[in-house]
Amino acid sequence: MTNIKQKILFGGAIAILVLAVFAFVFVPALGGSASGKVLEFGKWGGKPIEYVQDSFFVRQIQSLTENLKSRGQEIDQFTHYQVMQSAFTSAVLRLAILDAVDAAEYKPPQSLVNKYLVSYYQDENGKYSAKAFRDTPEITRSARRNLITEELTAQRYISDVFGTREETFGIKVSASETALLQQMAGPQRSFNYVSFSTADYPESETVAFGKENDDFFVKHSFSVITLDSQSAAKKLVKSIAKEETTFTDAITTLSTRIGTSDEGKLLKSYRSDINTLFSDAEDLAAVLALSPGESSQVVMAGKSYAIVRCDEPAVSPDFSDPTVISAIKSYMNLNERGRIEDFYLNQAKAFAETARLSGFDNACEINDLQKYSTTHFGINYGNVELLTPLPVEENVVFSEAVRNESFFKTAFSIEPAAVSNPILLGREIIVLQVSEERAADTQLAEMIPLFYSKYAMSWAEKSVTEAFLASDKLDDKFMETYLEYFLN
Missing domain, CATH: 1.10.4030 (Triger factor/SurA peptide-binding fold)
Structure with a gap:
């Protein structure tokens, strides 16, 4: 029940x-x-x-x-x-x-x-x-x-x-459906594997990307007034021009301060951030053309109407500054995942070739990599309770494999003792070696016809519950x- x-x-x-x-x-x-x-x-x-x-x-x-x-x-x-x-x-x-x-x-x-x-x-x-x-x-x-x-x-x-x-x-559960599930219970395989974490992307590679794209990491100094109404923003531009109010007073009394500090300073102010915030090409060009002390006409900043003031000249990136390096990492994780993944995919491919030529253990030693091992499991997409689950608690990297069709195809198509091509699992890239293959657990195969209908009912209840909620x-x-x- x-x-x-x-x-x-x-x-x-x-x-x-x-x-x-x-x-x-x-x-x-x-x-x-x-x-x-x-x-x-x-x-x-x-x-x-x-x-x-x-x-x-x-x-x-x-x-x-x-x-x-x-x-x-x-x-x-x-x-x-x-x-x-x-x-x-x-x-x-x-x-x-x-x-x-x-x-x-x-x-x-x-x-x-x-x-x-x-x-x-x-x-x-x-x-x-x-x-x-x-x-x-x-x-x-x-x-x-x-x-x-x-x-x-x-x-x-x-x-x-x-x-x-x-x-x-x-x-009702058909006999053919139950028989298919019995087939899915086996064969079961255990694996050796190594893992390459994209979180370990070298600082030298991060800096290299920054130098290749140094314009993205120029630091700007802008103050911004954000408003919900275009007409109010246009009136404010005229009021500031006539010196009826000051830019600073308008920040305090009128700005919604979206994306700014309480003092109106733009919080994300690298060139890459500016490019994103001012998505209209003409607005972007107008903002970047501002001289220190000069303020803009009304521009769009995201979904807000904005008036921008340049406070100080832009500063070129210092690639020895940890803050700059951190900004480059954040940018790459958001916009350049492919470059980071390719770096480790190439390493994983090289490891796999070495493992095929010299053996898995030797390849681990040559590349100074830790070898991990799993218990036996079968093709269990979604970690259905009725079948042997993937050992995600002991092998956290496999939590991304549970619903990864490519993983199961690769893991269960290579020959026993063979080494796989690299598999991308979230932020990890793994290379597998089949450690052992065995037939399905006999007791499990016998239990499936007895309990599958109850599991099917449970899944139906879950689906109906989720639909109502x-x-x-x-x-x-x-x-x-x-x-x-x-x-x-």
Whole structure:
């Protein structure tokens, strides 16, 4: 049984049991700004999800809390947040499901509702008692009938969409699909590998790029007034020209200070930054042509209307300055990833050639590289739980391989003991050697037919949950409401 299913509705008979035990739930009194208020955490299709007496939301909070307490877990602030968030998700799904069933015009038969209502009106021997029924106030009987009707309505959706233990309803899994998954369980391979990190790009190469593109790293000194209105910016230009106001005063009183300090100084002022900020060629040329003390007409700076003043002459880059080198690195990581990757791809290719000629271990020794090894795993795109996972915890670089089709094609197409071509995984480049290949784990292959349908149901539940939570029908106010009224 998946966590999602436990969170949704307590499913079938369990739901009835919960309702029988917690027939009426009271909300603890809230003090402070929440006193006397009905707290609304959101809406589904206009229907509110409220923190009110005996609501499904509150029943979920109570049930999840009691479940955790029964397992000896302390309910601290963080756990309470998790409980309330899970309960909110359940309430959203509840309303979404009831909405979907209502659109299908389904209603549970009264005979079925009556069957489940019997448990509320039993004597000490567990038999139906007409006296217990008569002695129950009409308002309570009506509330119970409504609860049971709603529960059975929701359960109809769950059974039809996700299935039941008897596999009469819900998504079906074909024998061919299961057989394919069994094939995916093997063969399994373990690997030796080396890794080249692009984060280690040499400073000498960084400086070399800077010298080749020294204009990009010229440092400018500009003050900028940013405004949301073009007409206001044009009026301000005239006002400054007539000396009705000063550039400095306008920074203090009028500028929105987007991309500037409180004093109006442009924060990112290398030529490469200037090129990006002033994307219009004429605006860029006008800004770069400013002399010290001179201010511009209205130009576009990103999405703002701007007036720019040149404060000091531009300064050529000092390639021994750590600040300049850091700026070049940042620029290259953003705009020249290909150059950095090519540097290490060439090193990785050279290593692979050496490894094929002299052996993997010798190549590691010659190139002063650490050899790493993995445990066995098969083709498991996405690290599906049912199959042997990629060992990403022990081999962090493989976290980028989990959804990398090229990685799996390369890793499982080379011959045993062979060395691969370089593989780019995020910011790392690796070269693999097949260490060992073995058949699929026999026990795993036998377990797949038994458990695959349950995993498929779990994936279906996850997909439906994500779809409902992303729906335009959901007005999610959970976080803001929780932070305002429940965070101590």
